[in-house]
Amino acid sequence: MGLAAATPGVPSPPRVLVVDDEHAIADLIRLGLTREGFEVRTAPDGQAALPIVDEFQPDVVVLDIMMPRLDGYGLTRQLAGDPRRGVIILSARDETRDRIQGLDLGADDYLAKPFEFSELVARIRALLRRRQPDRGEVLSCGDLQLDRRRRTVTRGGQPVDLSTREFDLLAQLMERAGEVCTREQLLDAVWGYSFYGDANNLEVYIRYLRLKLDDADRARIQTVRGVGYRLGPA
Numbered sequence: 001m002g003l004a005a006a007t008p009g010v011p012s013p014p015r016v017l018v019v020d021d022e023h024a025i026a027d028l029i030r031l032g033l034t035r036e037g038f039e040v041r042t043a044p045d046g047q048a049a050l051p052i053v054d055e056f057q058p059d060v061v062v063l064d065i066m067m068p069r070l071d072g073y074g075l076t077r078q079l080a081g082d083p084r085r086g087v088i089i090l091s092a093r094d095e096t097r098d099r100i101q102g103l104d105l106g107a108d109d110y111l112a113k114p115f116e117f118s119e120l121v122a123r124i125r126a127l128l129r130r131r132q133p134d135r136g137e138v139l140s141c142g143d144l145q146l147d148r149r150r151r152t153v154t155r156g157g158q159p160v161d162l163s164t165r166e167f168d169l170l171a172q173l174m175e176r177a178g179e180v181c182t183r184e185q186l187l188d189a190v191w192g193y194s195f196y197g198d199a200n201n202l203e204v205y206i207r208y209l210r211l212k213l214d215d216a217d218r219a220r221i222q223t224v225r226g227v228g229y230r231l232g233p234a
Helices: 023-035 046-056 072-079 096-104 117-130 164-175 183-191 196-212
Strands: 015-019 039-043 060-063 086-091 109-112 138-141 144-147 152-155 180-182 221-224 228-231
Touching: 015 023, 015 046, 023 039, 023 117, 039 046, 046 060, 046 072, 060 072, 060 117, 072 086, 072 096, 086 096, 086 117, 096 109, 096 196, 109 117, 138 164, 144 164, 164 183, 164 196, 164 228, 180 183, 183 196, 183 228, 196 221
Parallel strands: 015 039, 015 060, 060 086, 086 109
Antiparallel strands: 138 144, 144 152, 180 228, 221 228
16 A cells, blocks of 8 residues: 555655564554654564565664564665665664664664663654755865765765764764864764763764774864864864
């Protein structure tokens, strides 16, 4: 069955696909998100989710890791790279290496089970805000140029391939180039929620940016000990 036609002048509700082989959890999330105004569908595993993604075109996919046939990591890998769609991993596996692996594969966020439903809703809404059309601004700092509309970055005129999260983090640093951005400010702006327990995610993505910007000496992305980071022109 195809998507229902939108009423002229009335924005369509955000679409969320929940992928989890624990049917009770998937149904609870579906009911809760429906009450919050989302259009929601569910799938029992990654393999079943793929045709639903093509037909339903969800704005956000919330998925578990441990699933039969195609697990959450495999599904994340297949969904990564589409800037119109966000991915939130929802899993009982809460080791740092699990978080890093999920984020490295292209997930936008990682929430451990058990979780507060209100926090899941807040993270989904924050992710949707971050994926709204950008303002078309072009930011420059030294030999770096960032085009927010085209979501491109060049260094010395050469393109730099960044993930969605890396792009958003660099944009925040470039908006305040020369100023100190605290860890809390970056987490709020890029991760979209006041949940500072995930500060390790920030350090991981700062490391990714330094590698891609050839910033081994940390002259460009400078660490301000105990406070945060500052973007310099070097």
